[in-house]
Amino acid sequence: MKYSAHSFLGLFISLVIVGIGVEPGQPAQAEETKIKVGLMLPYTGTYAKLGNAITNGFKLAVAEQGGKLGGRPIEFFTVDDESNPAKAPENASKLIKRDAVDVLVGTVHSGVALAMTKVARDNKALLIIPNAGADEITGPLCAPTIFRTSFSAWQSAYAMGKVMLERGHKKVVTLSWKYSFGEQSVAGFKEAFEQGGGKVVKEMYLPFPQVEFQSYLTEIAALKPDAVFVFFAGAGAVKFVKDYAAAGLKDSIPLYGPGFLTDGTLEAQGDAAQGLITTLHYADGLNTPKDNAFREAYQKEYHELPDVYAVQGYDAAQLLSAGLTAVNGDISQRDELIKAMASTTLDSPRGTVTFSKAHNPVQDIYLREVDGSQNKVIGVAVKALADPARGCRM
């Protein structure tokens, strides 16, 4: 049988046309006193686990206050964003316009979060971002109604630049996926590292989400740098860490990166990950009363240990609660609400969190070392690190 370029093209077009419908939000139960919270998070696909952890964290904080925040009962509207940026504007608009939510919470994927940011700006809607780390959100796209309870790409990478200098590395190769979060991480790292006198001898990028690393490992071995800085996450991180060890590089050229490299996938990484040093705004073994209480409550409720995503979801609810409490639950006092949220000090499981002018968390970035299946804290890389919020006019 014969097929040509023509039928192949047809295949691609069909692939584009075929899509999945969006689940409608739950029907509204009219009750005036309820605060409507729109959760727009990934509940299917690669990030499903992260979406669920954020939701669990958020609901735990609500449950701790007896199903209320700031004295008002909460009603949830849930949409699966599928981590699909193409559907993001429509999903966000539906929650804001059709369901008339008071506050929008989401999401994991930066592309989707950027679209949500745009919709929130256009509608002056209150948006709390519990993960997506794109620098722009609290940079050029910052707005009074937009808050983030997680991190910016710059933050954990910048901290790693300082750490690697302190550990005496001078000549470094970087490797990451070629997409905005990876590039922003490398830029943040490079800023701190080269300011301190280090040199990035080669920046390497591979197309997202490819996981064929062999040719890059060969180049690293040929360049013989003092150390390697990488940004990878999820399944790609698992494969990279294992390939790096199998290529015999782990013992001769130390590997570093933001904590996404080892978070949530340590079981799968096994021996290859032992001893890896990473930086992130949360760690195992913090052993503070707040973190211990949070971990115990989370485990009791959901029968698994919380991760950094659960913390970010929990803090999203804490942030909203701080605002609502200040206005006695009257969400129509928008300006006072925002002012209270921006000036609050959160007692987060990760430690004390305040907010920068651009509404990004000012937080300690921890230095962690992989030990068994945990990212054990071994110190603080940078205390109370604030994102520079470049391009934010607010």
Next chain:
Amino acid sequence: MDLVTFLIQLLNGLQYGLLLFLVASGLTLIFGIMGIINLAHGSFYMIGAYLAFSLSTLTGNLFTAILLGIVLSAVLGIILEWLLISRLYHRDHLEQVLLTYGLILIFEALRSILVGDDVHSIAIPAILNHSIPLTDTLSYPVYRIFISMVCLILAGLMYGVIQRTRLGMMIRAGASNREMVQSLGINIQLVYRLVFAMGFTLAAFAGMLAAPISSVYPGMGDQVLIICFVVVVIGGIGSVWGALVAALLIGLVDTFSKVFFPELAGITVYLLMAMVLLWRPEGLFRMT
């Protein structure tokens, strides 16, 4: 670049190419011989990887898991052909695309329900879990070399079966004229069922073999699907020999473009496909 690094990169390219061949060979059979546009091919790969994970956890041995997995996937392939695919032979491509796209969603959902959304890894069997030092800093994992060997043997076997056996003759005849073969008293339904099961098993086998180095994770099939179609289209649809040449070509082009033109690394493979299609719209090789 010095000679040693060049040779290692050459090895990287060949090794990647052989792995691609393993995944794409099943697709060229199903697409080329049966004329089915099978978007679920990546899912078959994923099923293989998850079978290897579940069965090796159960039996404690990857090789036993792979043997069991091959049997299971052959059975699954036969059931799938009998239940669904056999209804597609006389339908047009859009309907094939719809059904096989639906299968992707179903398999992903089943995967999520049965195994969950975590990333899992499979230990490389102890006997192959070594690395050969190539330079003072770099070593090469033995398991990757083992995979390459298996791919070469499999390519030879497939070529032999299709070119030299009675079954192969029936398969080739069935591909060029279904009605004529039927009128000669050959059960074409059965031949197609076997071809589909073979294609399914090859994809699943690729997943099982690659699982220890790639890990198993949600959506892993999507990554291989497009590149498989590229291999098949460049190689010439239905040609096993073509798929091998195309896969090696892609492996080398991809590896060296990452070294020499890192900015273009994401598109060189597709540029290659476009050029091949302009030059030979039917691909490098005709169906063998």
